[in-house]
Every structure is written in C-alpha cells, then in structure tokens.
Amino acid sequence: MKKLAREVSVIGVGMHKCGKFLDKDLKDLSQVAIWNAIHDAGIDAKRIEAAYFSNALAGLITGQESVRGQVYLRASGFEGIPIVNVEGACASGTIALREAMIAVASGLYDVVLAVGAEKLYMDDTASSIRALATNTDIDIGAGIGFQFTGYYAMSLRKYMKEYAWTQQHFARVASKNKTNGSLNPYAQYQKPMSVEEILNSRVVAWPLTLYMCSTMADGAAAAIVCAKDVANKISNQKPINLAACALRSGEVTGDDDGQKHVARDAYNMAGLGPEDIEVAEVHDAMAPGEMFRIEKLGFGSAEEVARGVDNGDFTLSGRLPVNTSGGLAARGHPIGATGLAQVAEIVWQLRGEGEKRQVKGRNSEHPRVGLTQNSGGHVEGSHAALSVTILTR
Amino acid sequence: MTDVLLKEGLFHVPESPDDMPYLIGSRCRVCEYTTFPRKKVCIRCLRDDTMEEIGLGRHGKLETFAIMRVGPPEFTLPYAVGYVRTDEGVRVFSQLTGFEMDDDALDLGEEMELVIDTVRKNEKGENVIGWKFRPVGRKSP
Numbered sequence: 001m002k003k004l005a006r007e008v009s010v011i012g013v014g015m016h017k018c019g020k021f022l023d024k025d026l027k028d029l030s031q032v033a034i035w036n037a038i039h040d041a042g043i044d045a046k047r048i049e050a051a052y053f054s055n056a057l058a059g060l061i062t063g064q065e066s067v068r069g070q071v072y073l074r075a076s077g078f079e080g081i082p083i084v085n086v087e088g089a090c091a092s093g094t095i096a097l098r099e100a101m102i103a104v105a106s107g108l109y110d111v112v113l114a115v116g117a118e119k120l121y122m123d124d125t126a127s128s129i130r131a132l133a134t135n136t137d138i139d140i141g142a143g144i145g146f147q148f149t150g151y152y153a154m155s156l157r158k159y160m161k162e163y164a165w166t167q168q169h170f171a172r173v174a175s176k177n178k179t180n181g182s183l184n185p186y187a188q189y190q191k192p193m194s195v196e197e198i199l200n201s202r203v204v205a206w207p208l209t210l211y212m213c214s215t216m217a218d219g220a221a222a223a224i225v226c227a228k229d230v231a232n233k234i235s236n237q238k239p240i241n242l243a244a245c246a247l248r249s250g251e252v253t254g255d256d257d258g259q260k261h262v263a264r265d266a267y268n269m270a271g272l273g274p275e276d277i278e279v280a281e282v283h284d285a286m287a288p289g290e291m292f293r294i295e296k297l298g299f300g301s302a303e304e305v306a307r308g309v310d311n312g313d314f315t316l317s318g319r320l321p322v323n324t325s326g327g328l329a330a331r332g333h334p335i336g337a338t339g340l341a342q343v344a345e346i347v348w349q350l351r352g353e354g355e356k357r358q359v360k361g362r363n364s365e366h367p368r369v370g371l372t373q374n375s376g377g378h379v380e381g382s383h384a385a386l387s388v389t390i391l392t393r
Numbered sequence: 394m395t396d397v398l399l400k401e402g403l404f405h406v407p408e409s410p411d412d413m414p415y416l417i418g419s420r421c422r423v424c425e426y427t428t429f430p431r432k433k434v435c436i437r438c439l440r441d442d443t444m445e446e447i448g449l450g451r452h453g454k455l456e457t458f459a460i461m462r463v464g465p466p467e468f469t470l471p472y473a474v475g476y477v478r479t480d481e482g483v484r485v486f487s488q489l490t491g492f493e494m495d496d497d498a499l500d501l502g503e504e505m506e507l508v509i510d511t512v513r514k515n516e517k518g519e520n521v522i523g524w525k526f527r528p529v530g531r532k533s534p
Contacts, residue, residue: 252484
C-alpha cells in the first residue's frame, strides 16, 4: 500500500444521540449529526463538495433500499454534489470516512462529508431483528443460527480456556464502559452499573449476560474531512490529522488474523505503533470483546490484557483509556453510524473537549494520538470488514 | 410436515442406510487449500482452474461453542452453535446437537461427527433441513 498523495484532516464532527427515537426518521437523525459537524468545523456548508453516506439496514427496515443518501441528505440541504452510498455492516461508518479521505487525498475535492445514520427501532421489532441477521453470509450464517452474541461468546470461551480470562473480567469491562457512558451526553445508556448487576443479569449466550451486550439503537454521526493545506483557510477549528484509515475484508486462508493485519496496515500508514496510542475506541458490540480487540491491536498479550482489566489500565484514568464514550454497549451501536461515532469521540478527546470523560495525555494535557477499531459483518469465520483509524494532533 | 433443504449444493443427504452425510466443498489441486462451501476459485492461488469438488466434514474437532438462549423466532431455544475444524482442515460454523444444553456440556477439542437435521422452521412453518455436528460416542439426551 502506498501513502496518501495529500494529507487529510478532520475539521468537524457531530452526532445525534444514540437511543430509541420512534418519532425520528433517518432524515432527522442525519440532519442533526451533519449540521452539528458543520457548526463544529465552523465552515460555510457550501464548501462541502461531496458526501459519503453510510447506512447498513434501511433497505430492509424502512424499504428504502436504493438511493438512501440522495434521499436522506436532501433534508440536510444537499443536492447537486455527488452522494455515494456506503455499506459494510457495523463497519460502514469507517468505510465512509475512508472513502472521504481517499477522495480528498486524490486532489479531486478539498472538503468532503462522511455521515452515517441508522434507524433500528421501529414498530415492527421482528423485522429489525431479521435485518440485523443479514450481516452474515445468509446461506451458512444467519440461516443456521449465527448471531453475533454467539460469535463473541465463542471467541471469549477460547480465551477463557487458554488465558484464564474470567466472567468477572468481562463484567468489569462492561461496568467500566457503563460508567464512561454515564458521562457521555450522546450515549444510549447513561446509568452506571455494578459488576454484580451485570453478572446477575440474564444469560444471553454464556459467558455473556444481557448487560454486557449492545442493543438496537437509532443514531447518527458525521465528520467533515478536509485537505490539511486547506483546513486553516476555511475553519478556525484546530484540525485533527487523519493519519491512517485502513480497511481489509475477512481472511480465513492464512493465519486467520485479519484483525492484526489491518492494525499493522494502519500503524504503517501512520508511521506509528501501538505504544504511541494514548486513547482508543474499539468495537465492542458485546463489552468483553474490548479485551480481544486490545490484544489484536498490539496493546498487550492476552495475559497482560486480563491483568490490565484487574489493574484498571483501560479506565479513564488508566494507562490506556479505552472506550471513553462508553463503547458500543453503552454509548450505543447505531450500526451505520458507529465508526463515525468512534471517530467523533477521539476527535473530542484529542481536542480536550471530552468534558467529564476527558482523559489526560501521556506527555501533554490532552492525548495527541488516538485510535479507532471498527469491524463489520461475518464471512466464513472472520469479520467481513475490518478497519483501524489513527488520528493525531 | 413438509421438509425443505436449507440450500442445494451445500451438503449430501444420505439416500440409504449405508450412505453417509457430508458437506460439499472443494480443494485446490496445487496448494491443497480446502474450502466449504465449494468455490470455483482458489482463494490462496487466486486461480480459477485448480479447484475440485470434494465431500468433507464427516468428522472434526470442536474449536469452540456457545449455547444460544436468545434468538430469532424460527429457532428453537436454547440451541447450540460452534466452530468445528473438520479432518480436512476447514473451519465450519454449525449448530450442535446430541447433548444436554448446559453451558459447559462440551470440551473444546472434542471429537464431532456430521448429522443431517432440522436447523429451524421457515416462514411457512416447514422444517428446514441442514447439517449439524454432534459429539462422538455420547448417548443422545
């Protein structure tokens, strides 16, 4: 992989709160996130030259299968500019960001919008559940009982056997993330929860209990991506560098570790390593998944990750704060928006705008380097789409 | 009750008592990469002229499993799922059967064998027939 032809920055981010909003549709959710990002960047919206719209399931849930972005973004004021629809299950948002990055780096545009929105809560819950199951190869996945709770449970069971990870560790991670979510005004779940409450909740797929798992969510997130050499001319916001945004598809033929490969791609692209990362948002559709993400990203061996959980290494005041937003299980997991919600959180942390959940940098008041990891779907034993993004200031 | 196949071309249903079930996969003549479901192209060689269809998956070892206690209405709860590494080296996602649905019922690494069984109902209420793995040498509950 070669380097980008031009450096790229994120100059604005915005979100719509995650949660259950029966009175709002994808136009409403997108509009709030997009215009929050525009105001955050402080730019004239007419500077936006193209948009990448990410959504996973609106086709099945609302029936709007085609031209989603073109339909939904009109409500935010966009017509005429190219609008590209992006889908990659839970990784859709990062794929949209990456396409926006490539579009700017190519020199074709200076300012591009990446926006993700998802609407899962509808009157018909069964159709939402059926739609969620389609992020697998439906012939050999959902059609025979594959569910993501099971996928995480099966992975965790192997770690429990090989590395003495325990259900106590998993509940501690979930509890830590609920605490972080309680400090995030955009989070779906804003109530702290004890380790005991989490362990005592209903078993979904052992070792997972109900309060370790993400639920359905509505929400949206957006980022304004800009050429670095243009950023200071159009925005007063301190630009955050998009140092890397790497994407791979599932791998099962080699050493079966696409998650490590995509992290390596991102570190190479940024010229950084895991030791440089000061804050991370990782993909924890079930909170304990945070532990194997931390391992695959190179932050420590499986044994070290378990000790880190015991020592509080990944809390807001720990060695490497992880999922300061609350992560997928507490902030919420509006599928097509999730990757961009992770990016918004890291941008806020690097700028020092994390409010009650702001973490400290290692050698400065606020962190200088943050990472997001976002995976989507499932094919033949691997995630279908795997991504890692690195942001710096 | 009518039974319908999950999908044609994925597995062989025994036609007589001495016939055995198997999964329909393929293997590369050059690098021996083996895959299920069958493919016309070898992912490893990235060539379209080396793959041969083979039957596989009669036996394997359990890599990991989970007992699903929540799920879509077409599935009878609880049900078990797992990854089985077949003797041919292919990792197959499958439902598991032939034991009590306890969270610690199986040992990782346990020997498993392929069976043909109902995997769920369809929207018409018909049984959908697919494959499952069961532990070898246990009495069914």
